[in-house]
Amino acid sequence: MISKSTIDQVYETARLEEVIGDFVQLKKSGSNFKGLSPFTDERTPSFMVSPVKQIWKDFSSGKGGNVVAFLMEHEHFTYPEAIKYLAKKYNIEIEETERTDEQKEEANERESMYLVSEFAKEHFAEMLWNTELGKAIGLSYFKERGFTDETIKKFSLGYCLDQWDGFTKAALDKGYQLEYLEKTGLTIVKEDTANPGDPRKFDRFKGRVMFPIHSMSGRVLGFGGRILNNDKKAAKYLNSPESEIYHKSKVLYGIYYAKQAINKEDNCYLVEGYTDVIQFYQRGIQNVVSSSGTALTPEQIRLINRLTKNITVLFDGDAAGLRASIRGIDLILEQGMNVKVCSFPEGEDPDSFAKNNELEDITIYLQENSKDFIQFKAHLLAEEAANDPIKRADTVRDIVNSIAKIPDAIKREIYIQECAQIMNISEAVLFGTLAQIGKKEIADVSKKLQQEHKAFEVVKNEVAAEKVDVQYELERKIIEMLLLYGKEQEEFEDLVLKENEEGDLILEPESLEAKVYEKIYLDLQDDEIELTNDQFRKIYYKLIEQLNEKEDFSVNTFLSELDQEMVSEVSSILMEEEKYVLHKWESKDIYPKDKKHGVAQLVSETILTLRCYLIKKRMERLQKNTQNVEEDHKETLEEIMNYIQLNKLLNKKLNRVLS
Template sequence: MARIPKELVDQIIQTADIVEVVGDFVQLKRKGQNLWAPCPFHNEKSPSFSVNPAKGLYKCFGCGKAGGVVQFVMDVEGTSYVEALKYLAKKYAITVQEEEKTPQQQLEQNERDSQFIVSNWAKDHYHRLLQGTEEGMSVGYGYLKERGLNLATIQTFELGYSLDQWDDLLKSATAAGYALKYLEKTGLVIKREDDQGHDTGRRYDRFRGRVMFPIHNISGRVVGFGARTLKRDDKMAKYLNSPESEIYHKSDVLYGLFQARQAIRQEEVCYLVEGYLDVLSLYQGGIKNVVASSGTSLTEGQIRLIKRYSDNVTVLYDGDAAGIKASLRGTDLLLEGGLNVRVVLFPDGDDPDSYIRKVGDQRFAEYIEKSSQDFITFKTTLVARDAAGDPVKKAEAIRQVLTSIAKVPDAIKRQVFLQQTSAAFGIDEQVLITEYNKLVKPAGAPRPAEGGAPSGGSGSGSGSSSARPAAPVAATRALTAEEEAEAAMYGAFEPGAPAAAPSAAPTETAEDAAETDLLQTCEREVLRLLVLYAAREVDTDVSVAQYLLGQLEEEPFKTPLYAELWALCREELLAGRFPEARQLGQSGRADIRLLVSDLATERYDISPNWRVKEIYVFNEVDLPKVACDNAVLRLNKCHVQRELNRRLETLRQPMLDDAELFENLRAIKDLKQLDNQLAALLGTVIPRGA
């Protein structure tokens, strides 16, 4: 892929006004130094979404989304970094000249662009035919009206109609100057072949006498079509879709996602249905966060698309038992993709489209809320009902449920689902865990003994002591601390029994965790001052950035992400530039962008009434040196305390020789003295007006 030159990237970022860009999506209101609005990424009543114009950053204090102007476009549009830059360039009329492509790359790009152009023309052509011809109005529009769709929905989804003629589109496209090869590449036109597969030279339209459903990609470009025939002909497929092409890959497209993406983000859930009309009826009924797999099996690519906008998906199943069982595999993929999956089952004979037309918008929404249940509970109920009274079928049903549980990445959720399954089937939880561990055991690894029962005559004891953890773990490495904890939770280790392999790290105590939290707090405060006030002077000709980097060591941070941001700031300063929040917030790394936005965004401003009432409030803006000194002293004190604790822990180790003992006692004495000195400095009272 061709790259946008760095100079042009910098120009786009410097030109883009974050207030204007965010203002295209939400209504901002000024409060203090920042502007505020209800967050576009989640539902809320009180605005917690803040934009800082001076620093070019945004942050939501509700859901945690944060970043600069490029990140905002990525978040709100669900696009890549490069696509977000192109969006901003277009908005501000900046010509994007990408770095030179190879002749082959340029040819491929031209081919794709040509197919997009001809697909968009076809969409407009079908849309005109729907309302601009007698056949379109009587047949196509009449059908859509019969299905309860209004003109606004037809316009929003750009629905159309193909005339019942062999070559209407072909003739119209040729007359408009579109090349035949692109009509064929997009599947709009088919070449006729003889019995031997030779081209006869004749061409005809793929879609004839059908209602047309344009399929948009996430950017809103038409990539293909779905088409429904209105003829009663058993030999003719009811639905016909565009074939795979360079611009249309069924596995990477969800019908309706372009129209639904904002609603999915705001509602924090995606409703997944099967057909085009399901999407259209629900969207028209006020449920706009709905997409369809268009009758195809759900794919990993489609799941990744959903996950861009929400971690929650609710599958709306038709009341057809055969169809439900065929869809279970796709739902397992949703679980494997890390999504929280719920299910709604409609009465037998109904699908989402027919049911919402039957009961109306309000009752439909109430039914969804009342009938929604998590997928594991749904599947357990479904397979248990089918296996009732048959022990063999019941055993198989349990394995089916365990297979789905194994797809869930989150360990705590798996544990809860195992407990639910145990209760639902009336089977001991430890038996389920043993069977579960067999399912996730790496290929070739020895199976654990059955739970509690002796294996053969070896007297190996309880199977739970040798069971592996409840997540797939390669046999060639030791368990991590997280995996060991999970294994213990599932009863994989007997209390007091030796672990099968040493953990990657010792278990962290509460004291260790508190010490780590304190260190991160101190490191974060130094970074916050650096990001906020890098160019501000603490003394004549000495900036905050220079002062902090001079007071601390070259690598003073233990937290990896904080250390990386510190290194970036240091590089900027050594290059003769101040590390500004606006520029750092546009980093190519999402974790750096989020950290910078978090550091540079304040939720509250000091009220001017404090100064009116002559109540002094320490202001780090007016006293940057005091703020920097306090931050550096606290970080140094934290380092001293950590080293002091390490030395004290060393004293507890057995078999310590006299030299080591003396060295540690001397170091402890010096560290305690230094700790007291730092505490005294930090306890200094700042005089009023200093």
């Protein structure tokens, strides 16, 4: 268990914008920051971060919360893991008691797999540095690659001894369960027909140097292992199999180490292998990641897209490999990113080039040889198809297909004009081809929509229009006012119900100076109003208690004491109006009024509106009671008339006309 003092210190120290900035590229937007949602695939920012309130809201997915909620949602951390991550980031010493055996057993499956993977990383590093075979085989290999001790430790590189079950035995001896060793793919389990019930266990990565694969937050998800002997039957590189925590298509090797540099440099270098990443990083170019030898996927591109719009793909000097690799770049263009490519001299790859050159030379080479992808592709294919009309026609279609992937219409037109010059073909032909591709895509989408429309026709008459829940919205507004203005002292105009000389009921205004939370609490108490929404009611009483007891009440501290479901609800309430910032009203000469200028009026009107609504509901219930003609309803009718009169007075005060 982590001590409360540690948790309090973490909340006081952690800066939400800094933590989220490690995962999402944030841009200033007034007093807030905005960025692309890390939870959905979008091209227009709908993710807002408030440094003042220390909360975030993702309007595309509806998620929101504080700094811990973000890590739990994005990285699938448990609450203690999120606290530990923040403590490590801000160099806070963690006070905690030893977990009991019962608590260890309660860890869920994902957590158990993370724990096993973390142990494996430490075990392989131990074998590399502290065993004779590890030093003679694994460490010497890394040294031959030119990696320094600091780099090897930085990337947690290791070695799995060339034994059938050395690692597995060590893990089982430490109390880790075979079930999770198998699920992470670290151990291969096979039934032994000779001894049923006693399965045979093998280390998947035996005799390999190990490259741990981290998530963006630094958790070990899986491993890549390279074999060092000349066994032709064994794969040179072997990755962990797909599991609950490791999805190869959603991971980029090195993203944990590169994320801050990518954000800072506003560019990401994409290479193919583990050693390419490590060699570049060691040389001083840290904004580099690898797709780990797989074809690039949309999920991997979106990881980069959160940090930068610019990506430079680095290729080996092998021309055949280059042609094969550029086919996957259309996916990057579809995401609206700016793509450059850079190929190294023949016989060189990113690893060898970084190893054999100084940082300044590498930087100059990348600057001078990084070319815009569309122009690069056009030049490359134009050279190949120079004397073959059929090939030239195919080349034109290939390039225009790539241009068609770009969402920005202005960029598409500029590329068409440039490619027309490179390919020595008229712009009209290229624009015509682009239009044909566009028409085909529109036709495909239209066909799909028609199919969906037919399905919708069957059920559309059954779907009722969504009604606004007035009481829910008013109760939500009360929570919002308490959170934003609870401690503020305001002058209110209180309304006292009196009879005038003619015997008519009137509302007489009286001035009252009070704090916002006091006014709301007293008004609801006087009218015996209880919030009906369970979540709002719990938040309301916690708020009133803290606003009354704590002189230095702050939303951030309040959030730290709530469960995560309440945190999400509170952040949604606080950030609701921030979504209008995304519309940039000021750029259209529209200036919304700041609510803070009329807090007293806002509080009074909200309470009055809630009173009117509840009076109306009460009248409806009373009217139902009068439907039985056999009973005497004189008292009920008098009560209804009194409510009607009171309702008119309240609505008059709200400047509303009743029919």
